[in-house]
Amino acid sequence: MAQVTWQLENNIGIITIDSPPVNALNQEVLAQLSEIVDGITDDVKAVIVTGAGEKAFVAGADIKEFPQMKQQEGEALCHNGQAIFNKIAALKQPVIAAVNGFALGGGLELALACDFRVASPKAKLGLPEVNLGVIPGYGGTQRLARLIGPGKAKQLIFSAEMVTAEEAYRIGLVESITDGSALDEAKAWAGKIIKRGPLAVQAAKQAVDKGLEMHLADGLKLEAKLFGEICGTEDKNEGVAAFFEKREPVFRSK
Structure with missing residues (x-):
């Protein structure tokens, strides 16, 4: 079956x-x-x-x-x-x-x-x-x-x-x-x-997939927009803090 x-x-x-x-x-x-x-x-x-x-x-x-x-x-x-x-x-x-x-x-x-x-x-x-x-x-x-x-x-x-x-x-x-x-x-x-920043991975997937459907200049704009959106997340703050504190980050998809 x-x-x-x-x-x-x-x-x-x-x-x-x-x-x-x-x-x-x-x-x-x-x-x-x-x-x-x-x-x-x-x-x-x-x-x-x-x-x-x-x-x-x-x-x-x-x-x-x-x-x-x-x-x-x-x-x-x-x-x-x-x-x-x-x-x-x-x-x-x-x-x-x-x-x-x-x-x-x-x-x-x-x-x-x-x-x-x-x-x-x-x-x-x-x-x-x-x-x-x-x-x-x-x-x-x-x-x-x-x-x-x-x-x-x-x-x-x-x-x-x-x-x-x-x-x-x-x-x-x-x-x-x-x-x-x-x-x-x-x-x-x-x-x-799944150990990486989940919101960042999702944004990267979106940037690649949608960017391939665009002219390079538009794809670069999309990349910058998504990067900016990620900068407003708690996950970005946690990832950067973990880097400076030399520890593994604990991402929460926020």
Whole structure:
């Protein structure tokens, strides 16, 4: 039975796609994922997205839903998937994809909606949709090109080729590879992040994400505005005081 589970560990939320045998993204899974994302509260300081088992992170959409799909249904399918992945991307908390196996099609698109990606050595990533005579529809054509550049994105999308974890790291598709568990690596990164000023981390995420949609001059103005807002927080005062007092800061998201 397909399900998406939620677990909270030390203020780190873990979303696990469990849809045997390869964690496919059918409509039931997407609906559960959307519901979990909607329920994420301020006590969650970071989020990890992963797949159950060791074979697959998420190996794409459920192809069984495709045969009867016409133009209107196809467009609606894309809008629904994009809306859910956009909600993940828009979370104020940092979101890490723990890629523990195959991340193909919608699975890679899900990983691309996260802030950064860590992978196990056996991970394989790709957008193979043209093999089915369709194109990526959950944001892959847009997010991949923005992440690794249009030329490399086109090469991977046009050819439907998978890349290894090592190649994905080389081209900037994943940010780190671990010798052990991708989930453990993601937890380690999340553990580091939640020790930092949470309001500052959230502002930094907003500055990067929104700034990429702007001209440089407007992005710099946004950065200055957010910096100024952070200067009015108790967390800034605590962080600076802790620096001078040579102690660990105690941030309170205020």
